Amino acid sequence: MKPNTQINRFALYSGMLLLAVLSAANAKDFVVAPDGRDTEPGSMEAPFATIQHAFDQASPGDTVYLRGGTYRQAITLTGKSGKEGAPLTLKSYQDEKPVLSGLDELKLNWESAPGKGIYVATLDTNEVRQLFYNGKPLLEARWPNTPKDTNGDWNFFTPAVWASAETTGNSYGTLVCEDLAKTGWDVTGAYAVLNVDHQFFTWTRQVRTHAAGSNAITYDKDLGKDVDKTDEGGVSGKWNERNKFYLFGKKEFLDVPGEWFLDVPAKKLYLCLAEGESPEKGLIEIKNRDWGLKADQNSSYLTVDGIGFFATAFQFGKAYSNPRSSHIVFRNNRVLHSSWTEHLRLPKEDPLASEDNIYPTMDVDRSEILNNTFAYGALTALYVNGFDNLIENNLFTDFDYNSSLSYPPLQVSKPWPAFAGKAGRTTVRYNTFSRSGGIQAQIALADNDFSMNDVVDSFLACFGGNKDTSAVYTQKPLCTGTRFHHNWVHHGFSGNPPLKWGGGIGIRGDDDTCGLTVDHNVVWGFGGVGIEIKNVPNPTPEQANRCVNNTVFDHGSYIPKKGAILIASIKATMNGESTVANNLGDPICGWWGGRPLGKMKLFTNNAASFNPAQDLVSTNWHDFRPVADATSILMCGTPLQGISSMVGTNAPDIGAYQRGDVTYWIPGQRLAKASFPIVPDKAQSVPTDRDTLMWRPAYQAVRHTLYFAPSEEDLAKAEPKTFEGEENVFKLTKLSSGQSYFWRVDAVMPDKTVIKGDVWTLTTKNN
Numbered sequence: 001m002k003p004n005t006q007i008n009r010f011a012l013y014s015g016m017l018l019l020a021v022l023s024a025a026n027a028k029d030f031v032v033a034p035d036g037r038d039t040e041p042g043s044m045e046a047p048f049a050t051i052q053h054a055f056d057q058a059s060p061g062d063t064v065y066l067r068g069g070t071y072r073q074a075i076t077l078t079g080k081s082g083k084e085g086a087p088l089t090l091k092s093y094q095d096e097k098p099v100l101s102g103l104d105e106l107k108l109n110w111e112s113a114p115g116k117g118i119y120v121a122t123l124d125t126n127e128v129r130q131l132f133y134n135g136k137p138l139l140e141a142r143w144p145n146t147p148k149d150t151n152g153d154w155n156f157f158t159p160a161v162w163a164s165a166e167t168t169g170n171s172y173g174t175l176v177c178e179d180l181a182k183t184g185w186d187v188t189g190a191y192a193v194l195n196v197d198h199q200f201f202t203w204t205r206q207v208r209t210h211a212a213g214s215n216a217i218t219y220d221k222d223l224g225k226d227v228d229k230t231d232e233g234g235v236s237g238k239w240n241e242r243n244k245f246y247l248f249g250k251k252e253f254l255d256v257p258g259e260w261f262l263d264v265p266a267k268k269l270y271l272c273l274a275e276g277e278s279p280e281k282g283l284i285e286i287k288n289r290d291w292g293l294k295a296d297q298n299s300s301y302l303t304v305d306g307i308g309f310f311a312t313a314f315q316f317g318k319a320y321s322n323p324r325s326s327h328i329v330f331r332n333n334r335v336l337h338s339s340w341t342e343h344l345r346l347p348k349e350d351p352l353a354s355e356d357n358i359y360p361t362m363d364v365d366r367s368e369i370l371n372n373t374f375a376y377g378a379l380t381a382l383y384v385n386g387f388d389n390l391i392e393n394n395l396f397t398d399f400d401y402n403s404s405l406s407y408p409p410l411q412v413s414k415p416w417p418a419f420a421g422k423a424g425r426t427t428v429r430y431n432t433f434s435r436s437g438g439i440q441a442q443i444a445l446a447d448n449d450f451s452m453n454d455v456v457d458s459f460l461a462c463f464g465g466n467k468d469t470s471a472v473y474t475q476k477p478l479c480t481g482t483r484f485h486h487n488w489v490h491h492g493f494s495g496n497p498p499l500k501w502g503g504g505i506g507i508r509g510d511d512d513t514c515g516l517t518v519d520h521n522v523v524w525g526f527g528g529v530g531i532e533i534k535n536v537p538n539p540t541p542e543q544a545n546r547c548v549n550n551t552v553f554d555h556g557s558y559i560p561k562k563g564a565i566l567i568a569s570i571k572a573t574m575n576g577e578s579t580v581a582n583n584l585g586d587p588i589c590g591w592w593g594g595r596p597l598g599k600m601k602l603f604t605n606n607a608a609s610f611n612p613a614q615d616l617v618s619t620n621w622h623d624f625r626p627v628a629d630a631t632s633i634l635m636c637g638t639p640l641q642g643i644s645s646m647v648g649t650n651a652p653d654i655g656a657y658q659r660g661d662v663t664y665w666i667p668g669q670r671l672a673k674a675s676f677p678i679v680p681d682k683a684q685s686v687p688t689d690r691d692t693l694m695w696r697p698a699y700q701a702v703r704h705t706l707y708f709a710p711s712e713e714d715l716a717k718a719e720p721k722t723f724e725g726e727e728n729v730f731k732l733t734k735l736s737s738g739q740s741y742f743w744r745v746d747a748v749m750p751d752k753t754v755i756k757g758d759v760w761t762l763t764t765k766n767n
Contacts, residue, residue, distance in 0.1 A: 027086065030054040034069035034369035046062040049073050051090070051100075057647035061086035068096030072104055074312075075293045080695045082301030087329065090293075090659060092306030100292035102312025103285035105134055110279045112271060115258055119279050121412035128262045129709060131271075131285040132311065135280070135757050137337060137376075138271070139718035140263045141253035143183070148258070153522075156401040157437060157460035160667035161193065162765075164243035168216070170239040172197075172228070173221040177245075181215035190217055190250045193342055196243040197405065199466035202404040203345045207247070215579065222347055239320030243498060244464040248342060264296045287311055287340070290358045292371045294326075297363070299322035303329040308597065309360075313339045316388070317363030320422070324365050324386060331370035335360060339379035344402060357405070359383065369394060371669075371699065374409070378402065381409040385423050393430040393699055395669050396629070403461035405469065409433060417446040424448060424481075430699075432669040433471075437461030440471045446515075447472075447481035459504045459527075467495030467502030467528070467558070473510065477536065477543065481517030486656075488622075488667050491525040493558060501592040503527025503558030509610045512536045514543040519643050520656045521753030522551045522624050524612075531565045537572030544577035544601060549637065549644050551656040552585035552622055553612040561594035563587060569598035577601045582637035582644055586610045605638040609655055621679050623694075625657045625664070633661060663726045664692070670699035674745035674757045681760040688737055688764050693730045706730050708743045712759060715742050738766040 006270035032054050035140030047067065048054045051664060052075050054064040060083040075090075080666040082088035082567065092098050106119035107752055131138040139146060141153055144163050149155040169176040175196070180187070188210045194203045203327065205219035222293065228234040248516040254261045257274045292312035295302060299316070314335075317325035341355040359379045362369070365386040371393045378401045384391060389409070392445035399409040400483055410433065413423040424446040433440040434457045439453050460469040461489040471489050474482055484507055494504030506523035509516040513534050523530035530552035533545045547567060556562035569575040571591065579602040580588065586609055597603065615630050617623040637652040644652045653659055666676050676696035681688055697704060737743065741764070745757040 003450065012287050017266040027063065028058070029063050029065060030058060031065045031067065032071075033067035034071065043686065048759070051484065054137060055080060055088075056092075058088055060088055060301070062092055063089040064100035065091055065093040066096075066719055067093050068098055070099050070101050070470040072101050072289075074289045074291060075100075077275070077293075077295040077299045077302070077587055079296065079298040080302075080325075081299050082303075084301065084327070086601060087301045087303045087304065087327070089303040090307060092633070097308060098306075099308035099310050099311060099673040101285075101310045102287050102289040102292055103310070104288045106284045108269070108279075108284075110271070115254070115272070115277050117273045117277070118254065118704075119271045119273065121269050121271075121279075122254055122267055122353065124264065124267055126264045127267065128260070128286060130311065131260055132285040132287075133258070133273075134282045136258075138144075138258050138260050138342070140248050140342065141181075141251070141255070141259040141272075142248040143187075143250075143253045144246060145259075154258070157435070158767065159463045162246055162463055164195070165243040167240050169216070170243060171240060171721065172223075174216055174218050175350045176216050176244065178215050180217070181213055185250070185252050186210055186212040187217065187250055187252075189245055190247045190253075190394045191342070192217065192245050192247055193344065194219070194243075194245050195466065197223075197238055197466045198229060198468070199242070199244075199403070199462070199464045200468065201226055202347055202402040202406075204343050205753045210605060242346045242464045263341070264335070274636065278619075285311075291315055297325050297734050300325050301327045304333060305329070306332045309333065309335040309338060311340075313360045314356055315361045316367075319363050319385065321363065324363065325462055326365040326367060326386075328367035329370070329373065330362070334373060335374045335381075337376045337422050338374065339377035341378060345405060346408065358365050359407075362386070363388065366731065374399075379407040379573060380411050383411045384426060385413045385419070385642035387425055389426045389744070391426065391428045391431065392765070393669050395432050395434075396440070397434045397563070398430075399435075400439075401461060403438040403459070403464075403469075404467055405438055408439045408473070409436050411442040412442065412448060413444040415442075415474070415478055415480075419445060420478055427451075428453060430668070430670055431592075432456075435460060437471055438466070439473050442473045442477075443479075443482060443484075445478050445482075448483075450484045451486045452665065452667040453487045455487060455489040456491050462494040466646055467499050467504065469494050470505035470508035470510075470532070471526075472507045474508070474513065474516060475510035476512050477514040479509070479511070479513060480543075482515070483517040483519070484521060485517070486665050487521045487669060489521060489523045489530075490611060493527040495527070495558065497527070497558045498560070499527070499558045501528070501559055501561075503556070505532050506530045506552070506555075507532075509533040509545060513545060514539065515545065517546040517548070517643065518550060519546065519548040520550065523621070524554040526555050528556060529563040529566045529589075531556045533566070533567040533575065534580070535576075535578065536573040537574060538572075539575070539577050541577045544579065545575060546579045546640075546643065547581075547583060548579065548640055549652070549654070549656055550585060550615075551581070551616075551618070552583070553610070555585075555616045563592075565589070566591065567597065567600065570595060573599055575600055579603075579640070581605050582652065582654050583607065584615070597626065605636060605654060607633065618679075621668070621683070622676075624655070625659045626653055626655060628659070628691075646692065662729050664694040664729050666694065666696040666728070668696065670696060672747075673698050673755045674704060674747055675699075677743075677760045679762050681762075683759075683762045685765040686735070686762045686767060688735045690732055690735060690764075692732060693743060694728050697726060697728055698748065698749075699748035701755075702750055703748045704728065705746045705748065706743065707746075708739055708741065710736075710739060712742045715744060733765045737764055739764050
């Protein structure tokens with residue numbers, strides 16, 4: 001039977017391959033342009049006008065090309081699919097830049113109104129969700145005012161965004177603020193965005209009672225079961241600890257350029273601009289489409305390539321669906337301002353309650369999100385739920401303006417029992433995460449792999465008591481088999497010092513974490529501990545966690561009891577079966593407050609003391625290798641099968657990097673050309689005995705060629721040095737004192753094209 005089975009499988013595969021070849025041969029191209037017409041044939045010479053019309057004509061293997069320009073359209077695909085080897089594709093034409101916009105032009109008759117720079121116009125609608133002026137978002141008038149940065153953009157990551165409640169007189173349902181009393185306003189009926197109690201979440205509630213000159217506002221006590229919890233510091237009901245809020249929904253708040261207010265009963269839209277500026281001379285746009293592209297659970301084998309999304313989101317698939325959408329490829333796209341709402345965690349019966357679920361969403365299997373930019377959004381940048389997905393080489397920046405744990409920039413599934421067995425095995429690699437108001441990445445469920453990511457500037461909106469947060473996060477036994485490895489996780493200061501504990505964590509396996517491996521990460525610059533891993537009480541061997549070969553420094557700046565790594569091990573024998581080995585991090589603790597470790601299966605070969613300035617080559621230059629004479633680190637680790645192996649006949653080094661490797665891993669989004677030189681470009685006072693130069697490889701390059709010379713003129717004549725695959729370490733000979741050197745790294749792509757790199761320089765120290 002076996003030979004026949006093999007023949008049948010081969011015949012089936014051959015048949016599928018033949019069908020794919022035939023589909024590709026019969027594939028058609030359709031062209032859409034802003035000045036096209038749907039009555040035309042959809043060719044390059046006579047393009048369509050609407051993308052939906054083009055998709056309605058398309059079949060598996062076909063490509064819909066978008067010419068450059070703005071498309072104020074929405075696409076809905078119901079059961080529309082490609083096939084294996086013949087996807088249905090939406091693609092930018094050549095290097096043109098088409099943009100799917102959620103905005104429409106708003107042309108009104110504006111008149112001057114009382115107040116500096118205030119204009120008013122009649123608007124026949126009872127809702128405005130977001131406005132843009134000349135391409136930049138306007139802000140619904142609020143108190144306190146949100147300042148702008150040096151580029152004229154709203155700076156949501158500053159304490160000035162929030163009003164501070166007093167430290168006495170508050171309770172559930174009541175906030176007391178002397179600054180509000182000084183305004184002389186009656187804010188009854190306004191809306192309050194509340195970062196209160198534990199500050200894990202942010203809620204929006206209407207102000208029920210207030211009076212002019214009063215310091216107290218009240219709101220409904222319906223925030224749910226998440227309030228009044230006891231934290232790990234033993235404190236509950238923190239209504240008098242660092243509570244923050246802001247208000248919107250009153251005309252009195254309209255007082256700075258860039259704000260707007262809608263008077264619904266009067267059908268009047270008010271706009272504040274810089275003095276002397278008229279709205280009729282600019283482009284005002286209103287958000288009318290939440291979803292620029294939606295494809296249902298019956299749509300698979302779709303590719304979106306090179307498209308811009310502006311002020312709109314996309315959605316593939318449907319949660320909990322069977323069948324589930326699959327084989328979606330979303331690559332080379334720019335997704336800007338994808339989410340906006342100030343209606344956060346409203347009661348389910350509220351008609352606006354769904355607004356905080358409008359952000360890019362993919363309920364899909366076996367799909368790829370590759371080489372995209374996700375920038376600017378009040379909520380999550382990307383939610384992915386399903387099996388065997390790949391999230392690779394993306395930039396995520398400026399999200400979660402209100403610091404709520406509900407809206408991490410990247411959210412992989414949910415850590416809820418209802419999701420068990422319905423998702424997992426997601427790979428997240430080569431991404432850059434920067435500038436989040438709260439956490440950066442929540443990675444839920446089993447067998448996920450989070451590696452080679454650069455995670456920087458977390459908790460930027462956590463000005464209240466939201467100190468119990470982390471940049472990279474997972475929890476619950478459902479995360480078994482997940483691994484966080486070879487990442488840089490750095491710079492996050494949560495809450496306001498002094499704090500008895502907390503302050504922001506780098507990598508965290510939270511409550512009941514089981515089967516998590518955290519290895520070969522560099523974590524630095526956090527207000528709290530660098531790495532924390534909990535466990536279930538009295539774990540079985542199968543529920544063990546592993547923390548191996550990490551480097552942690554510059555930690556605990558907000559807390560009096562320092563802790564580089566916290567392995568929960570003194571309560572109910574948590575982590576009694578876990579392994580902690582080969583870590584550079586001092587101290588390693590068993591609980592908050594620097595308390596000592598409890599029982600573990602293996603605790604060995606961790607650095608008893610560690611000074612990064614002396615023991616690592618250069619933290620300022622991101623060279624985290626141990627120095628050549630670090631005798632307490634080099635070859636002092638213990639081999640662990642499958643995670644920290646022997647190097648020839650030598651034991652591994654302690655910490656995240658192995659000195660002498662031909663690769664030096666540099667995480668983060670890879671560019672089209674080699675980037676991130678180490679030593680950095682234009683570096684001064686480089687030691688003459690500097691031993692190596694390193695760089696971040698170009699995205700998808702198969703090899704790199706390096707040129708090194710003492711002058712830019714000599715660079716063209718320099719002998720090239722070839723590096724295969726991931727190799728990226730160039731060994732230097734002794735450098736001359738006070739000499740400048742020039743170097744360049746070219747990338748060779750799979751099709752043998754060469755992408756020329758930038759010329760980098762360094763100057764050695766005068767000895």
